[in-house]
Amino acid sequence: MAGMNWFWRALGGRQGRDQKRSLGLVAAAAALEPELAELGDAELAERARAGRDDAPALLAALREISRRTIGLRPFDVQLQGALRLLEGDVVQMATGEGKTLSGALAAAGFALRGSRVHAITVNSYLAGRDAAWMGPLFEFLGLTAAAIGEADGPAARRAAYAADVVFVAVNELGFDVLRDRGALATGERVLSPAPVAIIDEADSALVDEALVPLVLAGSEPGASPAGRVTDVVRRLTRGEDYTVDEGRRNVFLTDSGARRVERLLGIGSLYDAAHVGGTLTQVNVALHARELLRRDVDYIVRDGRVALVDGSRGRVADLQRWPDGLQAAVEAKEGLDVTEGGRVLDSLTIQQLIGRYPVTCGMTGTAVAAGDQFREFYGLTVSVVEPNVPCIRVDEPDRIYATGADAFAAVVAEVLAVHATGRPVLVGTRDVAESEALAAALAEAGVAPAVLNAKNDEAEAAVIAEAGAPGRVTVSTQMAGRGTDIRLGGADGARRGEVVELGGLCVIGTGRHRTARLDDQLRGRAGRQGDPGSSVFFVALDDDIVREGGAGEELVVQPEDDGRIRDPRAAAHVDRAQRVTEATMLSIHATTWKYNKLIGDQRDILDERRDRLLATDAAWEELAAAEPARAAEVEAIAGPAAAREAARGIMLHHLDEGWSRHLADLDDLRESVHLRALAKESPIDEFHRAAIAAFKGLAERAVAGARETFRSVRVTAEGVDFAAEGLGRPTATWTYMVNDNPLSGGSAVGAIAALFR
Known part of the structure; x- marks a missing residue:
């Protein structure tokens, strides 16, 4: 880490200057510490409020308040981290350096300046933990803090969001934004405006999951592969009927494969108008489910249901599912009951969610490696x-x-060799299947490891807390964002000296991850706060990342009897393969961002109109101006208040219906637009042209539909029975996260399957 400073100075960037300035301000804060220690609680709180715009005074007061309220005196580096957050940066602090406290100090500073803060975490467990842990610090200052829980209803959420500092998981926040965007009355909304977002594990939220769409769906059966299609796909032969490009996550039907599908289904051409948007899509989705989604890697089967695995965190993603056709295809593949599909009512990517905040800052242990993405996006x-x-x-x-x-x-x-010395060992695996195979092999050799993976992630805190105990072997899938420090000597640190003497925690990786950042996050579990420790990764030349990233490169090396390769060219090959993979992911991010940005801009325009309809009588004024006779009749029958509510509900219904149809049309457009590449046209340019043209008529069509409904709908003093009129919300709505990236480019057939990733 120390070697990083010369890099920034050599670039002539602001990093070196900011470091020097930050250190000076923190030193000035330290000079005030003796004086503040003598103040009473009320005086100290007042000094913090008075010094909210004076960095040294604010930091000094917050340090003393932290010491008094939660028993933690922030280190200078924690004050430095808080300062950089207050100035809007993404702060890189190593694992175990106290990012949680730095974030709380910054949140208090923002709140004292009058800005509500959303402290965004990777899961609800951490949100609740941090709100309870740091709560006394905020209370001392007369500030309120609250956390959003997964089980909280609208009233509890509304109350929590009214607090000065709100701790909330990123997916919970996104789903609340979606539900608020579909509210039929201002009183239904739960969010209060917050100008500041402080994001924990910022690279995970802003880079790894930035393009994950959060979806609000309604109970309307969606298209899914019929059982007959799934049976046909089972009879196809890889290499003959279809090919797989695992690097680009695509499946391609061959010409002979298409003819075989046509013959088995008893249809004409898969590519004619009657089948290209239905049967062909279903075949490609079923192929994708068969070849590219692996049980105990991408998903597990639990209690008769498919549960997706969050690849960046190694946990079950309870709220996550694939787009309905692919979800159903995997269920059919596993012989499970196929769940009902649904129509997408609205969607929002995490990148769009974070873009709503005027001030964004964050913390992570591996920020520098994601610096290009932070800057670009x-x-x-x-x-x-x-x-x-x-x-x-x-x-x-x-x-x-x-x-x-x-x-x-x-x-x-x-593992067996290190375990024999008494050192604790943490093995980071890449998926559930690998963790279970390793645990079984170790058990057979007489070592019973603690296993943490997507099948038992509810035991996370307890397993990780004890991972530093002498003789402990822990096997875990993906350690990023686990949120619990590994203390040498166990949770209470009672045997710390013994473990230090042995050499600290030994971290072993079973393979490189798709980004070096994830490797570094695993390494960072050892060496906390100057502790001794070590890390080493075992890499195979046939690992997915090496094969995909190193495709096209010939490497001729001679392994030893045990398969080990010591030729330095092999290490260079692995490094290069990982860099290629990272570059590919960044390219996908950049391309997908261009698609999503336009959709987000269109949603912003729609939101302005929707907010005006919700907060004013604009709907009534528009309909009454267009249909004056009907307006007079409705007002006479129902009364002015009910008439205006009816107009508002009618207009919102058609606007929301129009947006839902628009999203479906854009999905179809994104699916087919890659065909333009065959004609040497730019898919993204063609998408923009078509999407803008499609959006132009949305509001006009919504108004026309509202006028037609207004002329015929039955309105009484009780209002409109929207459900009876077929204008109500779906009988059930649910939220989920679409797993994996929906875009990759590719050929005409492959692009159709690519949509469903």
């Missing part, structure tokens, strides 16, 4: 805060093997 600058105590962890070079079987055997041998 959010206009954010990264600040590096050095560790309070220098890191002495030993990061060994990768151990590279010819095959996955060789690497697996070497991992088992290494």
Whole structure:
């Protein structure tokens, strides 16, 4: 970490200057500490409020308040982190350096300046934990803090969002935004305006999951592969009837495969108008489910249901599902009951969600590696805060093997060897299947590891807290964003000295991840606060990331008897493959951002009109001007108040229906627009042209539909029975996250399947 400063100075960027300035302000705050320690509580709180715009005074007061209320005296580096957050940066602080406290201090500073703060976390457990833990600090200052829980109803959410500092999981926040955007009355909304977002694990939320669409759906059966299609796909042969491009996550029907499908289904051409938007799509979705989605890797089956695995965190994503056709295809593949589909009412990406805040800042242990994305997509600058105590962890070079079987055997041998010394071992695996296979191999060798994966992630806090105990072996899928520090000697640190003497925590990775940031997050579990520790990754040349990123490159090396490869060219090949994979992901991010930005801009325009309809009598005025005789009749029958509510409900219904249809049309457009690439046209330019043209008529069509309904609908003093008129909301709505990236480019047939990723 210390070596990073020269890099920033060499670039002539603001990092070096900001570091020097921040250190000076923190030193000035330290000079005020003796004086503030003598003040009473009321005087200290007043000094904090008075100094809210004076950085040294504010930081000094917050340090003393933290010491008194939660028993933690912030280190200088934690004050530095809080300062950089207050100035709108993404702060890089190593694991175990106290990011939670830095975020709370910054939240208090923003709140004292009159800005409500959303402290955005990766899950609801951390939101509740942090609100309870840091609550006394805010209370001392006369500020309120609250957390949003998954089970909270509208009233509880409305009350929590009214607090000065709101701790909320990113998906819960996004779903509340979606529900508020569909409200039929201002009183139904739960959110209060908040200009500031402080994002924990910022690279996870802003980069890894930035393009994940959060979806509000209504209970209307959606298209899904029929059982007959699934049966036909089972009879196709890979390499003959279809090919798979795993790097681009696409499946391509061959010409002979298309003819075989046509013959088995008893239809004419898959590509004629009658089938291209239905049967062909279903075939491609079923192929995608068969070839590219793997049980115990991408999903698990639990209690007769398909549960998706969040690949970046190794947890079950309870609220996540694939678009309905793909979800149904996986269920059919596993022989489960196929769940009902639904019509998408609205959607929002996490990137669009965060873009709503005038001020955004965040914290993570691996910000520098995502600096390009922060700058390009959010206009954010990264600040590096050095560790309070220098890191002495030993990061060994990768151990590279010819095959996955060789690497697996070497991992088992290494775990057993380190375990024999008494050192605690943490093994980071890439998926559920791998974690279970490793646990079984270790158990057979006489070592019973604690296992943490998507099948038992409810045990997360307890498992991770004890991972630093002597002799403990922990096998976990993806450690990013786990949110619980590993203390040497166990949760209470009672045997810390013993573990320090042994060399600290040993971290072992069973393979490189798709980004170096995730590798670094795993490594960062050792070496906390100057603790001793070590890390090493075992990599096989047939790992997915190496094969995909290194495609087209020939590497001729000679493995040893145990499969290990010591040729330095192999290490260079692995590094290059990971960089290629990261570059591909960034390219996908940039392309998808261009699609989503236009949709987000269109939604902003729609929101302005919707807000005007909700808050004013604009709906009544428009309909009454267009249909004066009918307006007079309705007002005479129902009364002015009910007439205006009826007009508002009618207009909102048609506007929302129009947006839902528009989203469906854009999905169809995105599915087919890659065909333009065959004609040397730009898919993104063609998408923009068509999407803008489609949107232009949305409001006009909504008004025309509202006028037609207004002429015929029955209105009484009780208002309109919207359900009876077929104008109500769906009988059930639910929220979910669409898993995986929906775009990749590709050929005409492959692009259709690509939509459903």
